[in-house]
Structures are given as structure tokens and as C-alpha cells.
Amino acid sequence: MSLMDDILRKRASDRHAKLMDRVYRSQSGIYDLTRKYYLLGRDQLIEELNPPPRGRVLEIGCGTARNLVRAAKVWPDAEFYGFDISSEMLKVARKNLAQSGQKDRITLFHGDAENPALAMPREARTFDRIFLSFCLSMIPDWQGAIRQAVALLAPGGELHIVDFGQSEQLPAPFRSLLQRWLAVFHVEPRKHLHRFLTELDCEIGTSSEFVPQYRGYSWRFVIRPPGASRPIKEET
Numbered sequence: 001m002s003l004m005d006d007i008l009r010k011r012a013s014d015r016h017a018k019l020m021d022r023v024y025r026s027q028s029g030i031y032d033l034t035r036k037y038y039l040l041g042r043d044q045l046i047e048e049l050n051p052p053p054r055g056r057v058l059e060i061g062c063g064t065a066r067n068l069v070r071a072a073k074v075w076p077d078a079e080f081y082g083f084d085i086s087s088e089m090l091k092v093a094r095k096n097l098a099q100s101g102q103k104d105r106i107t108l109f110h111g112d113a114e115n116p117a118l119a120m121p122r123e124a125r126t127f128d129r130i131f132l133s134f135c136l137s138m139i140p141d142w143q144g145a146i147r148q149a150v151a152l153l154a155p156g157g158e159l160h161i162v163d164f165g166q167s168e169q170l171p172a173p174f175r176s177l178l179q180r181w182l183a184v185f186h187v188e189p190r191k192h193l194h195r196f197l198t199e200l201d202c203e204i205g206t207s208s209e210f211v212p213q214y215r216g217y218s219w220r221f222v223i224r225p226p227g228a229s230r231p232i233k234e235e236t
């Protein structure tokens with residue numbers, strides 16, 4: 001990659017960080033209260049993480065750290081890490097952490113999912129579990145972000161994703177209303193996510209499981225590097 005590519009990537013990353021800060025500046029304080037009604041599937045993802053003892057778990061796009069705090073309580077033997085591109089969200093995350101009783105087990109930092117390694121020391125760039133919760137739908141190069149996340153997995157690791165699906169089994173008027181509402185917040189459900197992961201399986205030998213939830217309102221994926229296999233729960 002040339003120096004010019006690096007400069008352009010850095011500029012795009014700074015622009016996206018500013019956009020996310022604008023989106024969340026006025027909402028970060030009420031985020032957890034409002035999102036609990038429509039970010040569906042987060043707690044199931046946390047229950048199914050099942051990290052190994054003393055495993056390292058990373059949330060990409062951790063927002064207010066709501067998931068990290070919950071996961072730290074569910075999995076008391078693991079170490080947790082989270083990063084976000086929005087400084088506004090990280091401010092709230094740090095406050096939440098201070099009140100959570102889990103501060104010593106969770107490390108937060110600023111970073112971009114499109115280039116996560118930049119934000120981490122070289123010796124700390126592998127994780128047993130990585131998860132993205134309602135974040136891919138906001139990352140411009142979401143395919144690149146998935147590839148980067150897979151590259152950070154330790155042997156036997158797993159990448160868990162939950163995000164908006166296409167609400168494929170819900171009435172059409174609901175679908176179009178939801179899409180328009182989400183667009184206000186720069187959220188774009190990734191229509192081709194399942195297809196992309198199937199192609200990635202063929203290309204690099206990962207194995208991906210797909211579970212649509214809530215009639216397609218949210219989509220759940222577990223991606224494993226070649227070798228490991230563990231089934232996730234059936235549709236709810």
C-alpha cells in the first residue's frame with residue numbers, strides 16, 4: 001500500500017469518526033435506555049460467546065460498553081477489550097465502566113474497525129472471541145472490517161456478529177419504515193452479508209453459521225477459522 005493510500009484511508013477514517021460523533025453527540029446519554037427496545041439479539045450473542053478460561057474477548061464498535069459490562073458479568077474468567085471510532089460514545093463507555101464494578105477487567109480504546117490493528121500493540125493483537133453488535137451496518141467498508149476481524153482471531157477463535165437483517169418475514173410496510181428510520185442514523189442493514197460470508201468461507205476456509213432471528217429483524221452469525229465447530233441455538 002502506498003503512502004497516498006495511507007493518507008486517503010486516514011482521511012476517510014477521520015471523516016467517519018466525525019460523522020459518528022455527530023450522530024451520537026446528542027444521544028449517547030439516552031442510548032442504552034432507547035436501544036434496549038430495538039437492538040434485539042445482543043444478550044443471546046453474549047450468552048453464546050463461551051470464551052475459554054482466561055480468554056481474551058474484543059468488542060468492535062463497543063458504543064457505551066453496555067455489552068462489555070454484561071459479558072464481563074456472564075463470563076467472569078475472561079478479559080475484555082473494546083474499541084469504538086466515536087469519542088462521544090467512549091466518554092459514556094468510560095463513565096459506565098466506572099460505575100459497573102468491572103472496570104479492572106475491561107480495557108477501552110479508540111480505533112477504527114477498518115484498521116483495528118493500528119490501535120493495538122503488536123503483541124496484543126489476537127483474541128479468542130471477537131464480536132460486533134449492530135456495528136457492521138454503520139461501517140463503510142464492512143467487508144474489509146470482517147476480514148480484519150478474522151485476522152485477529154487466535155487459533156480456535158470465533159467471530160460473532162449480530163446486526164439488522166432484512167426483516168424478510170415481516171410485513172413490507174414495516175420493512176420500509178424501519179429502513180427509512182435507520183437511514184436517519186446512517187445505519188444500512190447489509191443485505192449481502194450472508195452471501196459475503198459464504199464467499200469468504202470458500203475463499204479462506206472459514207466456516208460461517210447463519211441464524212436469522214425475530215423473523216429476520218436481526219441476523220446472527222458465528223464465523224470460525226478452519227478446524228473448530230460448535231453449533232449455535234436455533235431460531236427464536
Ligand SMILES: C[S@@+](CC[C@H](N)C(=O)[O-])C[C@H]1O[C@@H](n2cnc3c(N)ncnc32)[C@H](O)[C@@H]1O
Nearest residue numbers: 020061062063084085086089112113133135138
Ligand atoms: C448502533 S451502535 C452499537 C453499539 C454497541 N455495539 C451495542 O450493541 O450497543 C454502533 C457503534 O459502532 C460504532 N462504529 C461505527 N463505525 C465504526 C468503525 N468504523 N469503527 C469502530 N466503531 C464504529 C459507532 O460509533 C457506535 O458506537
